[in-house]
Amino acid sequence: MIFKFVLLALFGIAMAHVEGVVVVYLRKTIGLLDPEVDNRQALEKVPRRLIHIEMTREAATIVMLATLAWLVGYGWLEKTMVFLWTFAFWDLFYYISLYLLIGWPPKLTTTDVLFLIPRPWVAPVWFPIGVSLLTISLIALFFLLL
Numbered sequence: 001m002i003f004k005f006v007l008l009a010l011f012g013i014a015m016a017h018v019e020g021v022v023v024v025y026l027r028k029t030i031g032l033l034d035p036e037v038d039n040r041q042a043l044e045k046v047p048r049r050l051i052h053i054e055m056t057r058e059a060a061t062i063v064m065l066a067t068l069a070w071l072v073g074y075g076w077l078e079k080t081m082v083f084l085w086t087f088a089f090w091d092l093f094y095y096i097s098l099y100l101l102i103g104w105p106p107k108l109t110t111t112d113v114l115f116l117i118p119r120p121w122v123a124p125v126w127f128p129i130g131v132s133l134l135t136i137s138l139i140a141l142f143f144l145l146l
Contacts, residue, residue, distance in 0.1 A: 001143065004072065008082060011068065012089025019061065019090070020097030026050070027102070043113050043120060055116045065090070085139050092132035095125060 030046055043051075065087050073079030098104050105112065108126040115121045 005082075005085060005139075005143065008068075008072065008086045009089045012086040013093045015061075015064070015086075016090045016093035017097045019094055020101055022057070023098060024101050026054070051116060058115055058117050061090075081139050081142070084135050088132040088135035088139075091128050092136070095129055 030042075030050070046054075065083055068086060069079045069083035073082040095105065104110075105125045108129065109124045111122055112125050112128075113120050113122055114128055
């Protein structure tokens with residue numbers, strides 16, 4: 001069981017890096033590589049067509065994580081935990097990847113557009129990082145107590 005969750009964490013980390021690289025390319029394409037740019041304002045500069053394309057990428061990411069959970073988990077509880085575990089590693093390492101690649105976010109209070117579906121969710125970066133760390137900790141604790 002532990003080995004499976006280590007592999008799921010590695011999958012989430014790799015997926016986060018791929019997504020981080022895609023975001024670097026997107027930011028470069030639309031001229032938003034400056035780490036000090038506020039993402040709420042930057043969103044207004046992004047062409048509507050790219051917003052719709054980005055929404056499909058977000059949906060595809062969720063489908064990938066849900067499919068993995070469905071294939072790997074046994075029963076609804078484990079499927080849910082697999083999804084949340086992998087999602088948490090993906091989300092946490094997405095920010096780590098962006099920081100290593102382009103120095104963004106410059107600080108944990110920097111705002112980010114977390115999701116575009118169904119509408120833009122904007123929050124400081126510390127929020128998804130905190131939720132991811134809490135999720136990883138709770139799931140690890142759950143399995144340690146089993």
